[in-house]
Amino acid sequence: MNNPVNFSDPSGLVCSGNAGLGDTPCNPGNFGGGGGSGSFGGYGAFGLMNIPVVTYLGVFYVDAGPGVVPGFPEGYVGEAAIFQVGGNAFDLFGSNIDGVLSPTAAGNVCRTKPALLRPSSDANYRTQFGAKMEFTPPVAEALSEAIRAMNAAGIVPTFNAGYRTAGDQARMVAGGSGPNPADAVGYSPHQAGQAVDINGTKLAPFSNIQTIMELFGFSQLPNGKDPPHFQMTSGDRTNQIDQAAKYRAVCSVGRTP
Numbered sequence: 001m002n003n004p005v006n007f008s009d010p011s012g013l014v015c016s017g018n019a020g021l022g023d024t025p026c027n028p029g030n031f032g033g034g035g036g037s038g039s040f041g042g043y044g045a046f047g048l049m050n051i052p053v054v055t056y057l058g059v060f061y062v063d064a065g066p067g068v069v070p071g072f073p074e075g076y077v078g079e080a081a082i083f084q085v086g087g088n089a090f091d092l093f094g095s096n097i098d099g100v101l102s103p104t105a106a107g108n109v110c111r112t113k114p115a116l117l118r119p120s121s122d123a124n125y126r127t128q129f130g131a132k133m134e135f136t137p138p139v140a141e142a143l144s145e146a147i148r149a150m151n152a153a154g155i156v157p158t159f160n161a162g163y164r165t166a167g168d169q170a171r172m173v174a175g176g177s178g179p180n181p182a183d184a185v186g187y188s189p190h191q192a193g194q195a196v197d198i199n200g201t202k203l204a205p206f207s208n209i210q211t212i213m214e215l216f217g218f219s220q221l222p223n224g225k226d227p228p229h230f231q232m233t234s235g236d237r238t239n240q241i242d243q244a245a246k247y248r249a250v251c252s253v254g255r256t257p
Contacts, residue, residue, distance in 0.1 A: 110247075114137065114247065115136065115193070115243045115244050115246070115247035116134040116135060116136065116140075116163065116193050116244055116247055116248065117134070117135060117136075117137050117140035117141075118133050118134060118135075118140065119133055119135075119140055119143050119144040119147060120140075120144035120147075120148075122144075122148065123143075123144045123147035123148050123151070124147065124151050124156050125147050125156060125157050125158070125159060126156060126157070126158040126159070127158065127159050127160075127162075128158060128159075128160060128199065129160050129161065131159045131160055131161050131162050131196075131197075132161075132162050132163040132164070132165075132168075133159065133162045133163070134162060134163040134193055134244075134248070135162065135163065135193040135194065135196075136192065136193045136194055136240065136244070138232070138234075139193060139194050139232050142216045142217050142218070142232060143196065143216070143218075145216050146212050146213050146215075146216040146218065149212045149215070149216070150208070150209060150212055153208055153212070155205050155208060155209060157198050157199075157200075157209060158198065158199040158200060159196050159197065159198055159199070160197040160198065160199050160228060161190060161195075161196065161197040162190070162193075162195075162196050162197075163190060163191070163193045163244065163248075164188060164190035164191050165191070165245070165248075166185050166186070166191065166245070168190075169182070169183070169184075169185045169186075169188050169190065169191055170185050172188075173185060180225075180226045180227075180228070180229070181221075181225055181226055186238070186241060187237065188241075189231045189233050189237065191241040191244065191245075192233070192237050192240035192241045192244060193240070193244045194231055194232055194233050194234075194237075194240070195229060195230065195231035195232075195233075196218075196229075196230050196231075197226075197228040197229050197230075198213075198228050198230065199228065201227040201228055213230045217232050218230040218231060218232050219231060219232070
């Protein structure tokens with residue numbers, strides 16, 4: 001239970017009914033400091049129940065429209081610290097923001113400026129090994145087009161891997177990738193949402209898959225070092241990995257870790 005101002009536990013939330021035996025449970029007459037020794041640190045019973053539980057989730061890039069952030073009538077674009085309030089609503093606080101965004105603001109940001117997207121719903125594909133089909137918007141769009149082209153050629157691709165968390169990548173480094181190479185944690189394009197692994201490298205349709213993926217902007221590692229792996233990389237990978245992880249933490253609550 002946190003103070004909404006400083007996010008720390010209020011002091012004095014138990015009663016000291018017997019100085020010799022230590023604190024004892026309060027009786028109803030003690031609520032809010034009345035009727036005896038208990039005080040709840042100056043909080044009344046109903047005031048105490050209204051203190052929100054606040055969880056810090058990290059810093060996230062936001063693009064809030066006009067009138068959303070007090071003090072920024074034209075809108076606010078930049079980084080803001082994000083807190084989950086009460087387990088089911090989000091509030092955003094920025095170091096330069098005088099006030100609090102509405103509880104729906106984070107949801108709006110998640111919808112209007114997504115860091116990761118799934119392929120289009122009309123792209124027919126399969127997954128295995130728990131592949132997380134979440135990619136940066138340009139990659140998701142190109143992959144959707146590539147899958148649709150495969151579908152037109154009678155191919156339904158199976159993906160072994162898409163986005164990877166730091167934990168996923170650590171498992172690959174520890175041997176989960178088998179004979180294929182695995183980048184160190186914090187360096188993989190999978191963590192940036194810019195790579196996929198496709199099953200069936202030894203099957204006849206795979207040459208068609210390679211051609212189609214190349215047509216839509218994907219490349220493979222040189223010298224056949226990782227045959228299932230296709231990537232479309234650009235930009236600052238470290239920043240992309242950081243933003244993807246924060247987006248999943250904030251905007252994908254309840255999704256498979």
